[in-house]
Amino acid sequence: MTALALDVGGTKFAAAFVADDGTPVEPKTVPVPATSVWDTCAALLREVADTEPITAVGIASAGPVDVQGGTVAPINMPEWSRGFPLVEAVRSLFPNARVALAMDGAAATLAEQRFGAGRGTDDLLGVVLGTGIGGGIVLGGRLVSGRTGNAGHIGHMVSAYGSERCACGGAGCIETVSSGTAAVKWARARGWGGRDGAALAADAQAGSGVAAAALERAGTALGQVIASAAALTDVSLAVVGGGFAQAGTPLWRPMLASAARQARLGFIRDLRIVPASLGALGTLAGASALTASALTLGHE
Known part of the structure; x- marks a missing residue:
């Protein structure tokens, strides 16, 4: 499985492929702009994905999130404050991929349990x-x-x-x-x-x-x-x-x-x-782990 990890923070986006030991491989980050937020996120995902066949995408996002609806509404991101359909948007880029979404703190916790202090x-x-x-x-x-x-x-x-x-x-x-x-x-x-x-x-x-x-x-x-x-x-x-x-x-x-x-x-x-x-990159490791977990949070 080739899993792509995305971390949606209040001030930046980060994306990477993650090695089996939880290490993000050459992660890339971009600041979150005031407008055209999805365009910026999509460009980052395309850059990291490049020519790799993407079969799974794990998303860790600042909250609140709605994993059943596939939406995110980070408090510090006004353009998405009413709930942006991020899972649907990511699927539009990678139609054949399974997409899993979790709150960023939850993803970081999962990463520590799988790869880190826990x-x-x-x-x-x-x-x-x-x-x-x-x-x-x-x-x-x-x-x-x-x-x-x-x-x-x-x-x-x-x-x-x-x-x-x-x-x-x-x-x-x-x-x-x-x-x-x-x-x-x-x-x-x-x-x-x-x-x-x-x-x-x-x-x-x-x-x-x-x-x-x-x-x-x-x-x-x-x-x-x-x-x-x-x-x-x-x-x-x-x-x-x-x-x-x-x-x-x-x-x-x-x-x-x-x-x-x-x-x-x-x-x-x-x-x-x-x-x-695991430090700041632990959230990406957790996002990747979501896609390999039996718990896919409703987003097969």
């Missing part, structure tokens, strides 16, 4: 920390899709530390507390003058009190939510990745301590939380 584990929770917070669930070695394909969207679990209105319309979501965007916002409101999550992490490592407090708060809240999600799903492993997960000890120490305090039930007392190992 390899050898049949049941795990994935968390992706960045400007927002995404995730996914694998149970019994199979990706959990849910009714629409959005299962595992841990960013919209409510945190005891949260009170602000979330972009989803609710209030108190962990995304408003522990995402890179939220931690930076919290620190700036208390006098920190840095630019982004990387700067926040660097200043926390250097001893800035406000930066360290922001990461302490973010990590503590996230640890609680991960432990709660583990209790719900009965997993013993959580894999945490994404750019903001690189913040280091000031984030990870409180996260691990908080999760240990919260995970007191016998069946989750052995909960482990480990860094993802």
